[in-house]
Amino acid sequence: MGFSAGDSTIDSGAPLARPLYRDDDDGMQSLRLKHLLTTDIDPAEKGRLIERLDRSLVVTGARWAALLVTGERGLQVLVAGEIPPSIHRQLGELRVRRGEALSFPVHVTNRAASQGYAVEGAVVAGRDAPQGHVVLGFPLAERGSARRIDLVKLVADDLSGLLEGNALAAQMEHIRSHLSLVHRLGQQVTSIHDRGELFEEITRLIHRSLGYEHIQLLLTNEASGRIELIHASGPFAPQLMTAGFSEAIGRGIIGRVAETGRTRMSADVTLDNHFVSHAMLPNTASELALPLRLGARVVGVLDIQSDRRDAFRRDDVILLQTIADQIAPAIEQNRLFAAERQERELADTLADVSRIISSSLDSSHVLEAVLQELRRVVPHRGCRVTLRGDDGMMRVVAARGYPDDELVRRVAFRQEDAPLSEPVMRDHRTLIIGDVTREADWVWQPGTEQVRSWCSAPLVLGDECLGWLCIDWPEPDFYNTEHGRIVRTFADQAVVAIGNARLFARVKELSEVLEQKVADRTAQLRDARDEIERKARELQALLRRLVGVQEEERRRIAYDLHDSVAQSILASTYELQALRRRVGDSPDLDQRLTQCQRLLDSTLREMKQIIYALRPTVLDELGLIPALENYLASLPASVPIATDIRIDGTPFTLGPEADLAVYRIVQEACQNAVRHAGARSFGLVLSFSETWLEVSIRDDGRGFTIDAAENGLGLVGIRERASAVGGEVTIDSSPGLGTNIVIGVPSGATAH
Template sequence: MGFSVGDMAETADQPLARPLYRDDDGTHMLRLQRILAVDLAATDRARLDERLQRALAVTGAGWIAVLLSSERGAEIFVAGEIPPLIHRHLGDLRLQAAGAVTMPTFMVNRAASQGFALEAAPLAGRDGPRGHVLLGFPRSERARPQRAELVRLVADDLVGFLDSNSLSAQIERIKSHLALVHRLGQQVTAIHDRTELFGEITRLIHHSLGYDHIQLLLMDEETRRIELVHASGPFAGQLLAAGFSEAAGRGIIGRVAETGQLRISADVTMDSHFVSHVMLPNTQSELALPLRLGQRVIGVLDIQSDRRDAFRRDDVILLQTIADQIAPAIEQHRLFAAERHERALADTLADVSRIISSSLDPDQVLEAVLKELERVVPHRGCRVTLRGEDGMMRVVAAKGYPDNDKVRAVTFDPAETPLSRPVLEEHRTIILPDVRREPDWVVQAGTEQVRSWCSAPLVLGGECLGWLCIDWPEPGFYGPESGRIVRTFADQAVVAIANARLFTRVRDLSEALEQKVADRTTELRAARDEIERKAVELRALLRRLVGVQEEERRRIAYDLHDSVAQSILASTYELQALRRRVGDRPDLDARLTECQRMLDTTLREMKHIIYALRPTVLDELGLIPALENYLSSLPSNVPLVAEIRVDGTPFALGPDVDLAIYRIVQEASQNAVRHAGARNLNLTLAFRPSRLDVAIRDDGRGFVLDAAELGLGLVGIRERAHAVGGDVAIESRPGGGTTILIGIGGIIGASDGTAAH
């Protein structure tokens, strides 16, 4: 049998303690079991009792007692006929930890009064002193010569048993810890939702280890505050609803976030850094572990208990392992979210670029830009305001207001609106957290609900044409990231505006020319000369339009290469540094390798986007190699077999013609895949004296020519061909495929037979 000196039982007249909280999920019963658990299970007690009985038989003692040291006091196990007086005083023994054991005089006298002589030996275990064994020999019997040696043998046998039992318990605990780490590793790699991931981390730790309160906090690099993102425990719901944040350096959590060092507070009442929380009034001990990536602390894993000295050493090691494991997973989720956001922005920029190149109507272009803006920047209202030739500012496009027509009717003098100057003259992006607190804000008709406001200038060639702005009906909604995205859209919008203005001017010139021809039939020769002059001007304007568009594509490609691609490369280097730090950890190395693979895939996709915006091979190798490269590098999931044939001797075409033909082939190929469902595409380039004929044929579903005449793709093909002095013919019928013929004559350099490409 056995009992613990520290055991306490409530008497019948003693009131039960009122529970602090409900235990619907059994968590606190698990915590109670951890507190009251003894070192020996029932089966181990039976085996110990067998050893004690065998020791009595071997030594001839009348009784035997084993005194084991534990965290809760002395565990005492006895066998044989031990006198009650001696049994009661066993708990008062204070024996030396090791070496020869000297029995206290009072214990020797009591044993002698009961007819027993005492022999004791220390239990020196593998990890240090475990306790003592005490045997009582009848004084009436003659002492054996080897009695002391027999007692030491009994002690050695018991030490072997206790060490074996301790190792088995440690193995089981290590297995449970490894199982927890394994489950957590599976969850952090399988869960893609950020909130769900945080909840699963705290739930697993809380359920597996049984501590009272688990919370996960992340560092805000800009504000230098540590903020609660999830918690598990009886008060987690209220704490999450109320929210919690702490400045770095304040409190135990803030101290760990600042120093990056683990902190254990066995008794928070003795810890000067502890700051109590009204929702966690029963905290007695606290463990805070940093979530580190290299030298950078991204958060804190905090565990609190209503017991003093509640954290076992192996639990601390386990929790530090968990903290080291989840830190890369949390950072990986952040990087993936940022990457998805940047990819969405890049996709939207590509869509806006396509829209700009497909239409020259100013109203359609501005409406498309405002529509695409909704995909990456939340807003309730957005406007484009331009300066007219008379110097007045006019809202030319508006979306999302109660009365958009009322907003579009706004005209004002920029000198009367102080916020116009930093945008128009200094080309600054302006963010107002609350316009009602801004003394320079001027309320315009139809925009009375605006609170947060973000505006970016429309700059073209060093001149500011106006601005693009978005707004929200609540204060403090927009930050620097919103300003960056709006500025990027503004750079796209200004190209659309410039193109539309050029096109409007060309259209106006054409209309004026037609009117002159009708009005001055008598001046036919002068009118014919005027037509030729205007045609040359039209072609020059169209070339300029295409040049502005291609220059913007090149700028966007460089921006993506210098910002997003470099950020991805930096993340790759960071992962490599992490791999060197984790050392011989196959599980972490596998996850880092998977993260590396995903970053490499993202970088390749980004390079495809950059190449689509500006094919460098066209400038470096020429038209034919660029076309061969483009047709051969179509994605593997595109079911299109493309062939190219060159007739005649290739000669230099000039960069404008090269680019026009490349873009036409690119648009035709995309139409064949997206709209025609073609399987095969044949491209023929026929070099004639002073002329180039291009034929693009596909075996797609075809279409009725009149119905598609105004399609954006066909309009873009015609405009690009006309811009370089070419003509276009399109042949198609339903089920019969499509053929696009482009002829460009009068090419300089054809007569000398120069084969530059």
């Protein structure tokens, strides 16, 4: 590039061209010097000088006066009085170098004499060198005198003082403008945090305030060993930024400055063997490059180019070096701030990404979320997730950004068939390949022909590498170590979600297997339960049938006993009574007949009790309550138990089956209380509600443990009888606390 300078150092004695600029009150308006030439003396100063020349005519008596001032554009002539045009022209054609004393040529003196004037001149002195010359034209007729010469020197001294004062004022203004520029630049570089905006503001301020044609800001890239254009200002800046520019450190003026850290200037690039021209800056005539240093480290170069030779003044060079010294720490601070902000944004993004990809445990959703959110942290054209399966095969389980994502997702291969997978899977390394076409171990996979730059990070969960996450770009050398670091950080976040999803999938698979086994077992248990219920129903039906057969058999036996045995006993009693009447007076025989009579009467009573126990006729004839009262009243006198019966509510008829069931339950409970519990009291309470009869049976016997007696035939029979008529039974008993049996039977209950 045409940004270059020679090896010469800045010579303080060499004349440097001064770039003209204007720094207004707002500090932002300035004139850029391109090819326009302007005078060194502004109109106000010129007016004051002519006014002094007019005053010199009065003091000296001269007819005309001329002030010859040497400047950057050459000799400038200011006149007062009636100077002949020919003399004015010849004075303007004089060639006088700046800082040299003037010796008037003979032809100028002769021309003045021919016009009737005698010429007297004097040097207008300066601090370091003459600033110009003053020439006064006196009438030739007047004789010269020493006093006239002294007057001319006095005029020269007066003009010298005026020019010196103006120079000092201009220098002060120049310094003020420089300080203003440094102050504004210091404010800008500390208040702007956006990197691109900072670079633009630096070049803009220098360009507009100092008026140089081309301002370039370049930063070193230590990794690549080059210095790269970051921003530019000037007429060709857009083209330069679009085309881009970088130079090897050590090559050209910019490269030499980046290497040595010393300011370099080329007053005339045509005489500089280190200058390298650039097609976009063909008119570069001089160049100044200043290092941007942080201690001993050069972070960049501020390069300024002008279309004029000797364009850089010494004070401007000092100013620019001051600016460069301010820019370097500002750029580093901005870099650190940008890096910190980037890290913070990356951390926030990764936290957000982690929340998003962890919001679901579905494996396909997690993989798609990983690839979707990856674009937020690192640029890429294509991305893939490759995982190792249970069979050891590597499979692309998710892909995005390829011409045919489905084709890429069908890829499966063995790990040993892809040599680049070894450092990732075994060593857990992050790989960056600048150009896969130059990589000998690269293995092309179907659908990935677009890949040139490639970056891969392992998916490490604990000590196990599940696979890798890779991104690619269709241009070579796109990814650097920073990209690799970001991808690795993202992969470390993503692998947790991927691991959770895989674990969830495994748990889901095992859960489905378990659910199937549970379903199968449940079906088996359901079948077994149905079989048990069927058997239970059969047993209940059999039990009810057995109870029914039992009751029927009792009724038959009771009728048989009543119609046969009881009648025979009764007939025997009648025969025995007739025999006693025929025997007459035989005391011994009468006594024996009386004993027989008593035995038959007792047998008949017992037979009646047996018949009543087998089938209480009172139950059929009078109902449940009279039957229970009669049963309790007919207990043998030999049974030492007190009985009590109470009726609550309005009695109603349950039905034959329910009456018989309640009667048999009370009969069974009473027999248990007498035979097994040793009870001294037996209480019976019948509570009638509108649709429900509750029978409470209580005794004060020795009681029993429910669990131990649960399977006893007595309790089973009680429960079955109640269940047969739709009733419920509650049994409460404890050893030493008696027994309480509560039976609930609905009204209108029938056997079922």
